[in-house]
Structures are given as structure tokens and as C-alpha cells.
Amino acid sequence: xxxxxxxxxxxxxxxxxxxxxxxxxxxxxxxxxxxxxxxxxxxxxxxxxxxxxxxxxxxxxxxxxxxxxxxxxxxxxxxxxxxxxxxxxxxxxxxxxxxxxxxxxxxxxxxxxxxxxxxxxxxxxxxxxxxxxxxxxxxxxxxxxxxxxxxxxxxxxxxxxxxxxxxxxxxxxxxxxxxxxxxxxxxxxxxxxxxxxxxxxxxxxxxxxxxxxxxxxxxxxxxxxxxxxxxxxxxxxxxxxxxxxxxxxxxxxxxxxxxxxxxxxxxxxxxxxxxxxxxxxxxxxxxxxxxxxxxxx
Amino acid sequence: xxxxxxxxxxxxxxxxxxxxxxxxxxxxxxxxxxxxxxxxxxxxxxxxxxxxxxxxxxxxxxxxxxxxxxxxxxxxxxxxxxxxxxxxxxxxxxxxxxxxxxxxxxxxxxxxxxxxxxxxxxxxxxxxxxxxxxxxxxxxxxxxxxxxxxxxxxxxxxxxxxxxxxxxxxxxxxxxxxxxxxxxxxxxxxxxxxxxxxxxxxxxxxxxxxxxxxxxxxxxxxxxxxxxxxxxxxxxxxxxxxxxxxxxxxxxxxxxxxxxxxxxxxxxxxxxxxxxxxxxxxxxxxxxxxxxxxxxxxxxxxxxxxxxxxxxxxxxxxxxxxxxxxxxxxxxxxxxxx
Numbered sequence: 001x002x003x004x005x006x007x008x009x010x011x012x013x014x015x016x017x018x019x020x021x022x023x024x025x026x027x028x029x030x031x032x033x034x035x036x037x038x039x040x041x042x043x044x045x046x047x048x049x050x051x052x053x054x055x056x057x058x059x060x061x062x063x064x065x066x067x068x069x070x071x072x073x074x075x076x077x078x079x080x081x082x083x084x085x086x087x088x089x090x091x092x093x094x095x096x097x098x099x100x101x102x103x104x105x106x107x108x109x110x111x112x113x114x115x116x117x118x119x120x121x122x123x124x125x126x127x128x129x130x131x132x133x134x135x136x137x138x139x140x141x142x143x144x145x146x147x148x149x150x151x152x153x154x155x156x157x158x159x160x161x162x163x164x165x166x167x168x169x170x171x172x173x174x175x176x177x178x179x180x181x182x183x184x185x186x187x188x189x190x191x192x193x194x195x196x197x198x199x200x201x202x203x204x205x206x207x208x209x210x211x212x213x214x215x216x217x218x219x220x221x222x223x224x225x226x227x228x229x230x231x232x233x234x235x236x237x238x239x240x241x242x243x244x245x246x247x248x249x250x251x252x253x254x255x256x257x258x259x260x261x262x263x264x265x266x267x268x269x270x271x272x273x274x275x276x277x278x279x280x281x282x283x284x285x286x287x288x289x290x291x292x293x294x295x296x297x
Numbered sequence: 298x299x300x301x302x303x304x305x306x307x308x309x310x311x312x313x314x315x316x317x318x319x320x321x322x323x324x325x326x327x328x329x330x331x332x333x334x335x336x337x338x339x340x341x342x343x344x345x346x347x348x349x350x351x352x353x354x355x356x357x358x359x360x361x362x363x364x365x366x367x368x369x370x371x372x373x374x375x376x377x378x379x380x381x382x383x384x385x386x387x388x389x390x391x392x393x394x395x396x397x398x399x400x401x402x403x404x405x406x407x408x409x410x411x412x413x414x415x416x417x418x419x420x421x422x423x424x425x426x427x428x429x430x431x432x433x434x435x436x437x438x439x440x441x442x443x444x445x446x447x448x449x450x451x452x453x454x455x456x457x458x459x460x461x462x463x464x465x466x467x468x469x470x471x472x473x474x475x476x477x478x479x480x481x482x483x484x485x486x487x488x489x490x491x492x493x494x495x496x497x498x499x500x501x502x503x504x505x506x507x508x509x510x511x512x513x514x515x516x517x518x519x520x521x522x523x524x525x526x527x528x529x530x531x532x533x534x535x536x537x538x539x540x541x542x543x544x545x546x547x548x549x550x551x552x553x554x555x556x557x558x559x560x561x562x563x564x565x566x567x568x569x570x571x572x573x574x575x576x577x578x579x580x581x582x583x584x585x586x587x588x589x590x591x592x593x594x595x596x597x598x599x600x601x602x603x604x605x606x607x608x609x610x611x612x613x614x615x616x617x618x619x620x621x622x623x624x625x626x627x628x629x630x631x632x633x634x635x
Contacts, residue, residue: 270444277439
């Protein structure tokens with residue numbers, strides 16, 4: 001519904017600029033974005049900014065408490081684990097496993113989803129309905145079960161579970177993209193463009209794609225939070241990243257038996273997973289609101 | 298409606314066909330000896346081998362094997378578990394009620410808490426209460442469930458010692474197994490410690506239910522809030538207000554009916570997430586359900602169990618999906634077209 005406006009303001013900036021203006025107004029969304037960028041930078045630069053080798057075992061410094069504890073050392077902000085490895089370095093390195101791999105997973109799923117969704121959305125009749133029903137099946141298999149099956153066939157590992165999560169994310173992408181394309185194809189300007197002699201590819205690339213990218217972004221942000229949670233959960237269960245890798249879920253399960261001695265080694269990775277997912281969700285919610293407001297104005 | 302139902306049933310048959318094909322092909326895809334994978338027997342000697350090959354029709358082509366697989370599933374011969382050498386169907390029958398019990402209480406809790414909170418948040422979106430509810434929903438939505446479970450165990454079981462951290466009921470209470478749902482079993486049991494056992498079982502249930510319900514509740518809050526805000530903008534609400542209904546009347550007669558319709562559908566869509574979360578919750582709270590059993594199966598390379606678990610869990614999710622779709626169509630004639 002359009003709102004009544006007393007003063008007509010000039011509003012012919014580009015959609016991206018309008019979107020940014022609406023996004024900027026939301027403090028929670030901006031906080032989320034700052035955190036998101038921070039985590040992104042850390043996960044990209046992880047190999048270069050770790051103060052120590054994350055796999056280096058120092059025998060004299062085992063189970064050092066965090067530096068805010070009286071017994072801690074300032075050189076080791078989060079302390080060390082039971083093998084004398086620096087937790088701070090491990091956490092930084094872990095961000096590229098948990099967060100970085102989540103981004104890669106979602107990018108892959110989005111790309112595949114776009115291709116399949118476009119094929120399903122632009123085609124009609126039997127082909128489209130077969131697409132839909134095969135996807136219905138894929139939607140019904142819980143992501144963890146899918147991961148278990150894939151791990152059973154090709155063995156555990158970060159890469160293998162990445163495939164599982166990609167497969168688990170794919171159906172919702174295809175469904176969403178298909179519905180968005182369907183909605184777009186009903187618009188009058190599509191009919192007009194077709195009357196001008198445009199073929200399917202023209203319609204898709206010039207009209208559909210520019211109009212559905214907002215929905216794509218929202219879908220992708222929501223999927224990133226699912227992917228981070230799934231990667232961490234699978235790591236925690238021992239299906240995903242394997243022991244020496246410092247994926248955050250693995251770090252939690254590693255330090256579970258030390259929970260009395262060093263509660264911070266369970267608390268910190270969990271808190272970080274939570275913060276990453278929270279930042280992604282805040283950005284997603286902010287985008288949703290901004291898109292809604294941009295459409296209204 | 299009849300046409301709609303028929304179409305849905307046809308679709309369901311198609312989905313089950315595809316599911317059975319997937320489950321069948323797993324027997325061949327899993328590493329190791331195919332005969333061991335389908336029968337679940339660990340040691341097979343030569344004379345037995347010939348007999349089994351002809352029983353499972355492994356010397357025939359794939360189509361024959363698939364048909365034999367289907368008839369075995371229908372007859373209830375699901376093979377044996379590698380770990381316990383017991384028939385799988387029997388094991389699943391013992392485990393499934395525990396998962397269903399936990400999941401249904403969590404789902405129930407998510408309705409009871411989620412829908413009213415969502416409505417309140419939508420009613421006053423800019424007040425402190427509305428904002429607080431939305432903030433809590435975002436936080437709950439972002440919690441990694443295994444970590445959240447661990448935190449609650451650390452606080453309530455280890456630090457405060459109020460609640461037990463594992464299992465379904467204390468070992469002191471001997472409850473005869475009848476339905477598999479612990480609360481029903483206790484109520485049915487003819488023992489003199491019934492009240493104590495019930496209290497004990499409820500204390501065991503509390504933490505896992507809260508942990509499992511966290512995500513669905515927050516999804517419900519966000520969903521109801523968005524749906525309600527959307528409905529509240531519609532013209533028929535303004536008409537209703539204009540003709541003199543007060544807020545409560547508008548909410549009851551026009552708002553809720555329209556806003557809660559998509560919620561029915563949401564249950565079906567959330568069901569597969571709920572099962573994933575239930576599996577994690579069961580691992581953390583040592584809950585003897587099918588999720589923990591499946592995760593143990595992968596540690597033990599128990600391939601027949603994984604195949605059976607896929608069949609059971611997917612059937613459950615498909616059925617739940619279908620039921621909610623049909624219910625949605627029943628209440629909303631517009632959805633019957635699609």
C-alpha cells in the first residue's frame with residue numbers, strides 16, 4: 001500500500017541507492033552488517049593474521065586460562081587448549097572453515113538453484129511439474145539425514161558435508177526462484193516485451209533477473225545462517241571437519257571433556273557461532289524491511 | 298476438494314516411489330559387501346551365501362531386485378542391524394515413539410508460546426514489548442542448538458542441580474513398556490509409585506523440550522508476526538474498523554483467520570527441520586530415540602540401519618507435509634487450485 005505523502009520528494013535514485021538508504025536507517029541491521037564484514041575479512045585473511053601457528057603444540061603452556069583470568073597470559077587472549085595450542089589462533093583459523101565454507105556452500109547452491117530454478121520456471125507443463133515433484137522429495141529429507149547418508153557413502157570430511165549441505169539447501173532455492181520467476185512472468189511488461197519479439201533468454205536476462213535479485217539476496221542470507229549452523233552441527237557430531245582442523249563445532253566437541261577445567265574453551269566457539277549467525281540474520285531482516293519500504297515509497 | 302485430494306494422493310505415490318528407489322539404491326551405494334548390506338548379517342558362510350543370494354534375488358537384474366526389495370519392505374522384513382543383530386523394524390518400533398513424543402511436545406510448546414507472542418509483537422511493533430519479542434526471536438533463531446543445550450545442562454544440571462541431564466526417566470522407576478510414549482506408559486502402568494514416576498519423567502522431559510522448542514518457537518513468532526502485520530495492512534481490516542468493530546473483534550473475526558492460515562502450512566515445512574534438530578537434541582540429552590540411534594549407526598558403519606532410518610523418517614516427514622497441505626486446502630479453498 002502506498003503511503004500518503006505531503007511533500008513530494010525527488011525519488012529517482014537507483015534502486016540500490018534507495019535500498020541502501022532504507023537499510024542504513026536500521027541500527028540493528030547496520031550492526032549486523034559491520035559484524036558480517038568483520039567476520040568476512042577475518043575468514044579471508046585467516047592464514048595471515050593468526051599470531052601463532054594454530055596447530056603448534058607448546059608443551060609448557062597447556063590449558064592456559066584466558067587473559068582476563070589472573071592466571072592467564074596477555075600473549076594468549078583466549079588461553080590454550082589441552083595440547084598447548086593457542087585458542088585465539090585456532091578460532092581465527094576456524095572462522096574460514098565455519099563461516100568461509102558456509103559462504104562457498106551457499107554460493108554453490110545459489111548458482112545451481114538459479115540454473116535449475118530458471119529451467120523449471122521458464123518451462124511449462126510436464127517438465128516443470130517433474131522438476132517440482134523431484135524437489136518435493138528432496139525437501140522432505142532432513143538435512144542431517146542427507147548428510148548422514150552422504151557420509152555413509154563417501155566418508156566423513158568437511159568437503160563431503162559441504163556437498164550434503166549444498167544438496168539440502170538446493171530445493172528451497174529452486175522452489176523460491178521458480179516461484180519468483182512465475183510471479184515475474186505474469187507482469188504486463190513481460191507480455192509487452194514478448195510482443196516486441198523477445199525470446200525466453202531475453203526475457204530472463206533483461207527482465208526477470210534484475211527484478212528477482214532482491215529476493216535472491218534474502219534467500220541467500222537466510223541460507224548462510226542455516227549453512228553455518230549445519231556445518232558447526234556436523235562438525236560437532238564428528239561427521240564434518242575432522243579433529244586437527246579448528247572448525248568451531250569441532251572445537252566445542254573437542255573441549256567437551258574439559259568443560260570443568262576450561263569452560264571458556266566451550267563457551268567461546270559457541271558464542272562466535274551464535275554471533276555469526278545473529279549478524280547474518282540481522283542483515284537478512286534489515287534487507288527484508290528495506291526492500292519492503294523501498295517498494296512502498 | 299475431491300479432485301484436489303486425488304491429485305495429492307497421486308503425488309504422494311510418486312514421492313514414495315522415488316523414496317523407495319533412493320533407499321533401494323543405497324544398498325548398492327554403501328561400501329562393503331552388498332549381501333551384508335541388504336541382509337544385515339555379519340558372518341555369512343558359503344552355503345548360506347547361495348541361499349541368501351537367491352532370497353534377495355541378487356543374481357537377477359536391478360528391476361527384479363527392486364521388486365523383491367519392495368515386497369520385503371511391505372512384509373516387514375527390513376533386515377538386521379549390524380550392531381545388535383536384531384530385526385530393524387523391531388528396533389525402530391521401540392525407538393520411534395521416544396522421538397515422536399519429544400518432537401510433538403516441542404511443537405505443541407512452540408504453538409502455545411509462539412502464536413500469542415507473535416500476535417502481541419505484531420500488535421505493537423514499535424513499542425518496547427514488540428521490539429523485545431522480536432529481539433528475543435532473532436536471538437533464539439540464531440542459537441546453535443547443540444551449544445544451547447550444553448549451556449542449559451551446565452546451568453540447570455551441573456551448576457544448580459535442579460534437573461537431570463540425560464535419559465527419559467530415573468533408573469529407580471520400572472515402567473512396563475506398552476505404547477512407548479513414556480507419559481502414557483506411566484499413566485497406564487499399575488504401580489504404586491505412579492505420581493513420583495510421572496514427576497520424574499516430566500523433569501527429564503523439561504530441558505530437551507525447551508531446547509528443541511527454541512527454534513520452532515522463534516520461527517513461529519517471526520512468521521505469525523509478519524503474517525499479522527501483512528494482514529493488518531489489508532483493506533478489509535480497515536473496512537471492519539470503519540464499520541465500528543473494536544480491535545479485539547477485528548482481530549478475532551478477520552485478523553486471526555487470515556493470518557493463521559499460512560501458519561498451518563508452515564508446520565509441514567518446518568517438520569523436516571524439527572527432525573534434524575530432534576536428532577541433535579537426542580544426542581546431547583542421551584534421549585533414546587531414533588535420531589541418536591541413527592547417529593550411532595554412522596559411527597558403527599551400520600548401513601542397514603541408515604537405510605531403514607531414511608525410510609522411516611522420510612515417510613514421517615512426507616506424511617506430515619501432506620497432512621498439513623490437505624488441512625491448509627481444507628480451510629483455504631484458494632489453495633485447492635495450484
